[in-house]
Amino acid sequence: MEMKITLSHKICLDPTYKQEQYFKQACGIARFTWNWALAEWNRQYETGLKPSAFALKKQFNAIKPIDFPWMYNVTKYASQQPFIYLQSAFNRFFQRLGAYPKFKKKGKHDSFYIGNDHIKLEEKLIKFPKLGWVRMREALRFSGKVISATVSRVANKWFVSLNIELDQTPKSCESQAGVGVDLGVKTLATLSNGETFEAPKPLKKFLSKLKRMQRSLSRREKGSQNRHKLRQKIANVHARITNLRQDSLHKLTCYLTDNFAGIVIEDLNVKGMLKNRKLSRAIADIGFYEFRRQLEYKYKCKGNYLLIADRWFPSSKTCSNCGQKKNELKLSERVYQCSACGHEIDRDLNAAINLKNLLFQSN
Numbered sequence: 057m058e059m060k061i062t063l064s065h066k067i068c069l070d071p072t073y074k075q076e077q078y079f080k081q082a083c084g085i086a087r088f089t090w091n092w093a094l095a096e097w098n099r100q101y102e103t104g105l106k107p108s109a110f111a112l113k114k115q116f117n118a119i120k121p122i123d124f125p126w127m128y129n130v131t132k133y134a135s136q137q138p139f140i141y142l143q144s145a146f147n148r149f150f151q152r153l154g155a156y157p158k159f160k161k162k163g164k165h166d167s168f169y170i171g172n173d174h175i176k177l178e179e180k181l182i183k184f185p186k187l188g189w190v191r192m193r194e195a196l197r198f199s200g201k202v203i204s205a206t207v208s209r210v211a212n213k214w215f216v217s218l219n220i221e222l223d224q225t226p227k228s229c230e231s232q233a234g235v236g237v238d239l240g241v242k243t244l245a246t247l248s249n250g251e252t253f254e255a256p257k258p259l260k261k262f263l264s265k266l267k268r269m270q271r272s273l274s275r276r277e278k279g280s281q282n283r284h285k286l287r288q289k290i291a292n293v294h295a296r297i298t299n300l301r302q303d304s305l306h307k308l309t310c311y312l313t314d315n316f317a318g319i320v321i322e323d324l325n326v327k328g329m330l331k332n333r334k335l336s337r338a339i340a341d342i343g344f345y346e347f348r349r350q351l352e353y354k355y356k357c358k359g360n361y362l363l364i365a366d367r368w369f370p371s372s373k374t375c376s377n378c379g380q381k382k383n384e385l386k387l388s389e390r391v392y393q394c395s396a397c398g399h400e401i402d403r404d405l406n407a408a409i410n411l412k413n414l415l416f417q418s419n
Contacts, residue, residue, distance in 0.1 A: 061222045061357055065198055069182075069207075069214040070191040078187050079168075079207055079214055082130040086168040087160045090138040092116065094157055097142070109143030130168075131185045137169040167208035175205050182216060192216070199223050210298075211291040222357075234318035236411030238371065238404045239347065241338045245308055246404035248412035253308050258300035259341040262293055269293070301343050309350040313358045320411040321348065323367040365411055375399055376409035 071079060093112050100107040113136065120127060120135065127135045148154035176183040180192045182205075200222040207216050236248035244255035269290050276283035312319055326344050330336045355362040365371065372392070373382045380396035385403075392399075392406040401409075 062203065062219060063198060063222060063353065063357070064217050064219050065196055066215050066217045067196070068193040069216055070193060071214055075187060075190055076214065078130060078184075079209070080166075082134045082168040082207070083166040083209065084162070085127050085130060085134040086138055087162065087165055088124075089116070089135045090142060090165075091159050093139055093142050094159060097146075109139040109146075112142075113139040129186065131170055131174055133170050133174065134168045141169075167206055170205045170207065172202050172204055175202065177202065177218075196220070211295040212288055213295070232317050233315070234320070234412055234415040235312065235316040236320045236408040236414070237312065238408040238411060239322070239324065239342070239344055240404055241335060241342060243404060244304065244342060245347075246402070246408050248405070248408040250405060252404075253304075255342055256300050256304045257338070257341050258297040259337070261300075262297055266290065266293055301341070302346070305343055305347050305350055309347065309354050312351065313354045313360050316360065318361045318363070318415045319351065319355065320363045320365055320414050321351065322365045322369065322371060322411065324348075325367055361415075363414060365414055369410075369414075371407040371410040372403060374406075374410050376401065376406045376413070 093109070093116065096112055096115070097107045116135075116139070124135075142157060145154065145157040149156050170184065174185045177196060178189075180195050181189045182192055183189050184207075196218060198220045200220045203219040203221055205216050205218050207214065209215070238246045240246065241255070243252050245253040247253075269286065273283065273286050273290065276286060324344050326339070329339050329344075332339070351362065354360075370381055373385045374380070375382075375392070375394040375397065377399035378394060378397040380394055382395075385392075390403050392401050392403045394400075
């Protein structure tokens with residue numbers, strides 16, 4: 057039985073002014089629908105009823121032609137999909153997998169969903185209902201069935217994220233080598249073969265600029281055009297930071313999945329690490345969770361073997377030469393010195409080699 061793989065391809069759009077107004081209106085309708093449904097859910101729950109997204113959707117559709125006729129100017133999915141998202145959010149909340157759903161704000165939650173029956177693709181063009189063809193910066197890179205699309209705004213740019221069910225099955229990696237990967241703050245990744253990848257640290261690079269812009273923003277009059285323009289500039293800087301971080305992580309994960317059949321990483325407690333007030337900003341600037349997310353979907357596409365080491369595995373405290381374990385190892389000790397065999401090695405490289413050795417133990 058062939059395994060179906062689903063990927064998302066996010067592409068930047070080049071909309072005209074009229075098309076951009078359509079996107080803004082569709083985002084507003086999706087946001088309005090979510091807020092209406094959440095408010096009604098809370099009201100019904102307080103009165104002792106047991107609300108559901110299906111019942112709320114039926115109630116909303118009954119009053120939409122009279123109270124909200126302007127919703128028919130855009131795709132129907134903008135006012136339908138929020139109910140499904142709300143039900144899913146509450147299901148996650150009841151299962152203790154997520155927080156209680158919150159109301160959405162303009163400028164922060166600007167996106168809307170479109171089903172595959174309402175979109176059409178041709179090279180660098182995509183067709184939306186009641187709008188027509190919109191130019192894309194690049195063509196779709198994957199071949200397969202388009203399941204859905206989500207249009208969103210990041211800073212002052214519009215993007216479409218296409219959900220694709222791939223045609224091809226995973227291909228095995230040509231190389232049979234294995235590698236252990238130790239992630240760190242000073243160095244993004246240290247491989248068991250001695251290779252290192254430096255962290256770009258984009259937030260640290262733009263932090264002084266962001267501070268200046270935020271101070272200037274605090275002096276602008278609320279509601280003024282100059283304040284709005286400065287907010288757009290700040291959003292562009294944040295988008296630039298995200299792009300730099302994503303670019304470095306994509307390059308690293310692609311290199312790993314292209315050159316190594318077996319990959320071992322640690323199950324890092326990122327949430328706990330972020331509680332360290334001295335290192336939290338640097339840890340967040342690396343993007344440990346995003347690294348694992350990218351690696352997990354890429355290894356499925358390329359047929360690699362990914363092993364997640366136990367969170368309590370002492371990769372840094374164990375000697376990669378003789379297996380002796382240290383009881384204590386300070387963070388300032390960057391060179392591992394074994395008291396049993398006298399072996400000296402870089403701390404991160406030692407941890408990466410120990411992670412690689414787990415491949416032989418698991419096979």
